[in-house]
Amino acid sequence: MVFGPRGGGYDHAITVFSPDGSLYQVSYAAEAVKKGSTALGVKCKDGIVLAVDKSLPSNLVESESFEKIFQIDDHMATASSGIIADARVLVDRARVQAQVHKLTYDEEISVMALTKSIGDLKQMHTQYGGLRPFGVSLIVAGVDSEGAQIFVTEPSGAFLEWKATAIGSGKPQAMDLFEREYEPTKSMEETILLSLNVLRKSMDSEMTSSNIEVVVITTEGGQFNRLTPEEVESFIKQLPEDDEEEGEEGEEEEE
Amino acid sequence: MENKKGTTTVALVFKDGVVLAADKRVSLGYMIAHKNAKKVLKITDFIGVTTAGSVGDIQSLVGLLRAEAKLYEIKNSKKMSPGALAKLTSAVLQGQRYYPIMAWLVLAGVDKEGHVYSIDPIGGVSEDKMVATGAGMEAAYGVLDDRYKEDMSKDDAVQLATRSLQAAISRNMTTGDGISLSVITKDGYEDYSDEEVDAVIASIKGGA
Numbered sequence: 001m002v003f004g005p006r007g008g009g010y011d012h013a014i015t016v017f018s019p020d021g022s023l024y025q026v027s028y029a030a031e032a033v034k035k036g037s038t039a040l041g042v043k044c045k046d047g048i049v050l051a052v053d054k055s056l057p058s059n060l061v062e063s064e065s066f067e068k069i070f071q072i073d074d075h076m077a078t079a080s081s082g083i084i085a086d087a088r089v090l091v092d093r094a095r096v097q098a099q100v101h102k103l104t105y106d107e108e109i110s111v112m113a114l115t116k117s118i119g120d121l122k123q124m125h126t127q128y129g130g131l132r133p134f135g136v137s138l139i140v141a142g143v144d145s146e147g148a149q150i151f152v153t154e155p156s157g158a159f160l161e162w163k164a165t166a167i168g169s170g171k172p173q174a175m176d177l178f179e180r181e182y183e184p185t186k187s188m189e190e191t192i193l194l195s196l197n198v199l200r201k202s203m204d205s206e207m208t209s210s211n212i213e214v215v216v217i218t219t220e221g222g223q224f225n226r227l228t229p230e231e232v233e234s235f236i237k238q239l240p241e242d243d244e245e246e247g248e249e250g251e252e253e254e255e
Numbered sequence: 256m257e258n259k260k261g262t263t264t265v266a267l268v269f270k271d272g273v274v275l276a277a278d279k280r281v282s283l284g285y286m287i288a289h290k291n292a293k294k295v296l297k298i299t300d301f302i303g304v305t306t307a308g309s310v311g312d313i314q315s316l317v318g319l320l321r322a323e324a325k326l327y328e329i330k331n332s333k334k335m336s337p338g339a340l341a342k343l344t345s346a347v348l349q350g351q352r353y354y355p356i357m358a359w360l361v362l363a364g365v366d367k368e369g370h371v372y373s374i375d376p377i378g379g380v381s382e383d384k385m386v387a388t389g390a391g392m393e394a395a396y397g398v399l400d401d402r403y404k405e406d407m408s409k410d411d412a413v414q415l416a417t418r419s420l421q422a423a424i425s426r427n428m429t430t431g432d433g434i435s436l437s438v439i440t441k442d443g444y445e446d447y448s449d450e451e452v453d454a455v456i457a458s459i460k461g462g463a
Contacts, residue, residue, distance in 0.1 A: 104342065104343055105339035106341075107338070107339050107342075110332070110333065113330055113331045113332075116330065
C-alpha cells in the first residue's frame with residue numbers, strides 16, 4: 001500500500017464507502033470549502049449581518065460584478081465559500097424553490113425549509129452515480145415568522161443552525177473570536193463592526209470597500225439590503241486599530 | 256354525484272374562531288340516497304372543510320389535503336395556516352382545470368384569527384366572513400345577511416349557522432336529514448354530537 005493510491009482507491013467513485021466508513025469525495029469537497037474565502041453570518045438584536053472576503057484576482061476586475069452573497073428572496077440571502085460556480089447552481093435552485101413555495105402556499109418559505117431543500121440536493125450529489133458533490137458551503141440566512149435565522153449547509157448535505165458562524169479559510173480564527181466576543185443583544189451597527197473586525201483578521205490584504213461585501217436583513221420588515229461601497233467604507237473607518245499593529249507599537253515603546 | 260344539485264353548507268367567522276355546518280342529506284335526482292352523510296370534515300387540528308360535489312372526488316381531494324397538511328407541518332416545523340391550505344387547494348384544482356375535480360369546498364380555520372374561504376371547482380378562492388354553498392345557499396344567505404355581526408360569541412355563531420341551515424332545509428328539497436356542526440378555535444377542533452346539536456336547536460326555539 002505504500003505506493004498505492006491515496007485513499008486506497010476508494011476515492012474514485014463518489015458513491016463507494018471506504019472500509020473505515022468514509023466517503024472520500026465528500027471529504028475532498030469539504031477541503032475545497034476549507035480553502036475558500038472567508039464568509040461570516042451573525043445574528044443580532046435587529047436582524048442578520050452577512051460579510052464576505054471577496055479579494056479580487058486582479059485590480060482590473062470590476063469589483064461590483066463579483067458577488068459572493070446572493071439574494072434568494074426578499075427575506076433571505078446566502079453567503080458562500082468554496083467553488084462559487086457550484087454555489088450559483090444551488091442559489092438558482094433555492095430561488096426557484098422560494099418562488100414555488102410562494103405560488104403553492106401564498107406565503108414566504110421559511111429559512112429552515114429552504115435550507116433543507118438545499119441540503120437535499122447536496123445529499124443527492126453524494127449518493128448517485130455520475131454526479132460529484134458540491135464543493136461549497138452556504139450560509140443561509142433570513143427572517144421569517146420564527147425571527148432571524150442562520151444555517152450552514154455542508155457539501156455532505158448536513159446543516160446546523162448558528163447564532164454566529166464562519167466558513168472558509170478564516171473559519172478557525174473567526175470562530176475563536178466569535179466565541180469570545182459575540183453577544184446576541186448587540187445592535188445592527190455594533191454587529192457589523194464586530195463582523196468586519198473578525199473578517200479583517202482573516203484577510204491577507206488590507207480591508208477596503210471593494211474587497212469585502214456586506215448584506216444585512218432586518219427583523220423588522222425583513223428586507224434584503226446590500227450595503228453600498230460608501231456605507232461599507234464608513235464602517236471600515238469606525239473599526240478600532242488592528243490588534244497586531246498595536247502590538248508592534250507596544251514593542252517600539254518598550255525600546 | 257353527491258351534492259352537485261343538493262346540499263347546503265355554511266361557515267362563518269366569530270370572535271374566537273370559525274363555525275362550520277352542513278346538512279346530512281345525499282340526493283340522487285328525486286331520491287334521497289343517504290340520510291347521514293358527513294359533509295364537515297377535519298383536515299388539521301385547526302382547519303376544516305365543508306363539502307359539496309361528487310363523493311369520490313371529495314374523498315380523494317380531502318385525503319390529499321390531509322396528507323399535504325401533515326407533510327407541510329413536518330417539513331416547515333410549523334402549523335399550516337388556513338390561507339396556505341386554501342392556496343394549495345386552489346393550485347390542485349386549477350391544475351385539473353380541463354378535467355375538473357367536482358368539489359366545491361368551504362375551507363375554514365384559525366391561525367391568529369378565524370378565516371373562511373370559498374373554493375370553487377376550478378380553484379377560485381374568495382375569503383369572506385361568512386359563506387354558504389350548495390342548492391339551499393339562497394335561503395341560508397337570507398338568514399346570514401340579516402343576522403350576521405362581526406365579533407359574535409361562539410353560542411351566537413353556532414345558533415346563526417343552525418338557523419341558516421334550518422331555513423335551507425325548509426325551502427330546499429335536496430337539503431335535510433339533520434345538521435352537522437363543528438367549531439374551531441385556538442383550543443382546537445370540536446365536532447358537536449347529535450345531542451349537542453339538538454340542544455342548539457332547542458335554544459333557538461326557546462330564545463327566538
